Amino acid sequence: MRRQDPYRLAAGVHSRRCRALRRAAGRRVMGESTRCWQAAGGGQGLCRGRRRRDGDSLQRMTSGDAWLVAGGRVLASATVAESRGARRRGMIGERDPQFALVLPRCSWVHSVGMRCALDVAYLDHASRVVKVQRLAPMRLPMPVREARTVVEAKAGSFERWGLKVGDVVEVRRT
Template structure:
């Protein structure tokens, strides 16, 4: 699964018939910014590569899903603003969404997700 991700958009396939809009943050700059300065997000944000996150400076609580190299969910946690998350050594990617969203999508530990990136402009 040596896929090289780029900043952009796409879709997150969670369960049968559940597709969620996805933002991809693959560059250092995009990962560093993450959801800071926002009041919410429609869909999810993929941070890649990443194995931990923090909510310092965030305005709203988020759900965090750690994914392994095969896009299998290792853990899902809800984090309030101002927290530092645990390091997940096997995690290669992190999904973030508004608190409660992942439960509504049926996303839980052990599930496998499908990530589809939109083509880059000019590609």
């Protein structure tokens, strides 16, 4: 008979937590009696409010949807990052962002951890654009002192929208 390794854990025990493994949860949709939910698409949503799962970037942001409006015309749909964690995360990890991100109470952004270039517009207290710049990945620009809000979008978006310094950008919540 072969002797067991004394450092090897028994089957069904988690190697790092030293407790019994739980069986995998089934696919559930949020209901009145369930505490942990998972979107029907799978892999998206919150798990007991602790950590966010990868998936649709709009769903991962803890924010509301809005429209960017300049000069009476709608530029794009946007996501407003209200919480500190959402502002800190920003667009990091997005391969091809399909939305604009509004960062209120912010005067400086960076592109460390980004996979693509960004267009960044800095807005003052009157929502007037004071500076527009394109950030390549892994860059640390200087803070803009007058800025109170920052709008991030995919590189080339501001040229398509015709957004320039001096424009007034309104963020209309839906």
